[in-house]
Amino acid sequence: MLLLGIETSCDETAVGVVEDRTTLRANVIASQVELHAPFGGVVPEVAARAHLEQLQPTITAALAEAGCVLADLDGVAVTSGPGLAGALLVGVAGAKALALSLGLPLIGVNHLRAHVEVAQLEHGLLELPVLSLIVSGGHTSIVRIDADGTFTQLGATLDDAAGEAFDKIARFLGLGYPGGPVIDRLAREGDRAAHDYPRPMLHEPGFDVSLSGLKTAVVRDLRRLESVGTDVVVPDVAASFQEAIVDVLVARTVAAAATTGVGTVVLAGGVAANSRLRERMQPACAAQDVRLLVPAIRLCTDNGAMVAAAGANRLAVGMASPLDLDADPGLGLAEPTRTPVGPGAVAP
Ligand code: KG4
Numbered sequence: 575m576l577l578l579g580i581e582t583s584c585d586e587t588a589v590g591v592v593e594d595r596t597t598l599r600a601n602v603i604a605s606q607v608e609l610h611a612p613f614g615g616v617v618p619e620v621a622a623r624a625h626l627e628q629l630q631p632t633i634t635a636a637l638a639e640a641g642c643v644l645a646d647l648d649g650v651a652v653t654s655g656p657g658l659a660g661a662l663l664v665g666v667a668g669a670k671a672l673a674l675s676l677g678l679p680l681i682g683v684n685h686l687r688a689h690v691e692v693a694q695l696e697h698g699l700l701e702l703p704v705l706s707l708i709v710s711g712g713h714t715s716i717v718r719i720d721a722d723g724t725f726t727q728l729g730a731t732l733d734d735a736a737g738e739a740f741d742k743i744a745r746f747l748g749l750g751y752p753g754g755p756v757i758d759r760l761a762r763e764g765d766r767a768a769h770d771y772p773r774p775m776l777h778e779p780g781f782d783v784s785l786s787g788l789k790t791a792v793v794r795d796l797r798r799l800e801s802v803g804t805d806v807v808v809p810d811v812a813a814s815f816q817e818a819i820v821d822v823l824v825a826r827t828v829a830a831a832a833t834t835g836v837g838t839v840v841l842a843g844g845v846a847a848n849s850r851l852r853e854r855m856q857p858a859c860a861a862q863d864v865r866l867l868v869p870a871i872r873l874c875t876d877n878g879a880m881v882a883a884a885g886a887n888r889l890a891v892g893m894a895s896p897l898d899l900d901a902d903p904g905l906g907l908a909e910p911t912r913t914p915v916g917p918g919a920v921a922p
C-alpha cells in the first residue's frame with residue numbers, strides 16, 4: 575500500500591511517500607523559511623501563496639524520490655488541521671483534486687497525531703498504549719494514546735507553546751526566525767547555569783506546563799542587564815533559557831509516565847528536534863524503565879512523510895474522508911471527519 579502525504583499547515587510545503595505504513599519512500603520539503611524571515615514570523619498570506627506555487631513541484635519531486643508514479647498510489651493523505659486556514663486549504667484542495675482525478679481514497683489527517691505516528695517509520699507500528707510529549711510551534715501537550723487509537727490529553731501548556739517560547743526569546747535577542755534551531759545551536763557554546771531562570775509549575779500536581787512566566791523573566795532580566803550596562807552573553811542566555819524549558823518538559827513527561835504506568839514515550843513535533851531535550855529525555859526515561867522513541871530530526875519538524883504514515887494507518891482500517899473534507903484550523907487533537915471507505919468516501 576503506497577500513500578502520498580501532503581503537509582501545508584504552516585510554512586513548509588512538504589510531500590512524503592510511505593509504503594505499507596512503516597517504510598519511508600520519500601520525504602521532500604520546500605521550506606519557506608527565507609520568505610518569512612524578514613518578517614520575524616510566518617505571514618499567513620505569504621505562506622498560502624508559496625504553498626500554491628510549490629505544491630505541484632514538491633509532489634513531482636516526492637514521486638521521483640520514491641521511484642513511483644501517480645498510478646502506483648493507493649491513497650492521498652493530507653493535513654486538514656490544525657494550522658493556518660489559507661495554508662491548509664491549498665493542501666486540502668490539492669489532495670482532493672489528486673484523489674478525485676485518480677479515483678483514490680482521500681484521507682484527512684490531524685497534524686498533531688501525524689507528528690506522533692511518524693515514529694512508526696523508524697520504530698515499527700507503535701505498541702499502544704504510549705504517551706507522547708507533543709511540542710511544536712503552536713502546541714504543547716502530553717497525551718496518552720490507547721489501543722483503540724483514542725488520544726487523551728493529560729496536560730498542556732496554559733499559555734505559550736514550547737516552540738512559540740523559543741521563537742519569542744530568539745526574536746527578542748535579535749536571532750531571527752525560526753528561533754528554536756538558533757537557540758539550540760548557540761546554547762551549545764553557553765553556560766546553562768549562567769542565569770537562574772524560573773521553572774514554572776515544576777512542583778505542582780498534574781501535567782500542565784506554563785511557559786509565559788519564564789519568557790517574561792528572561793525578557794525582564796535582559797532589560798535589567800541592559801539598564802545597568804552589563805554585556806549580555808547571548809549563548810549563556812540561550813543555554814539557561816533552554817535548560818529551564820527542558821527541565822519542565824522532561825519532569826512533566828516523566829511524571830506522566832510514572833503516574834499512568836505507560837511504558838513508552840514518543841517525543842513529537844518540531845521542538846523534539848532540540849538537542850538538549852533529546853539528550854535529557856533519554857536518561858530520565860531510562861531511569862524509570864520507560865522506552866523512549868525519538869524520531870530523526872527531519873521527521874520531527876513538519877514533513878509529508880508523517881502525514882502519509884498517519885493516512886496509511888486510517889486506510890489500513892478501512893477509513894477515509896469524504897470529498898467535501900474541510901480544512902479545520904482549530905482541529906485540536908480531534909480526528910477529522912472520516913467514514914468507512916466506500917461510496918461517498920472514494921472518488922467515483
Ligand atoms: O512541528 P513544527 O515544525 O511546526 C508546527 O507544527 O508548529 O514546529 C516548529 C517549531 C518552531 O517553533 C521552531 O522554533 C521549533 O519547532 N524548533 C525547535 C528546534 N527546531 C525547531 N525548537 C527548539 N530546538 C530546535 N532544535
Ligand code: ZN
Nearest residue numbers: 710843844876
Ligand atoms: Zn508541526
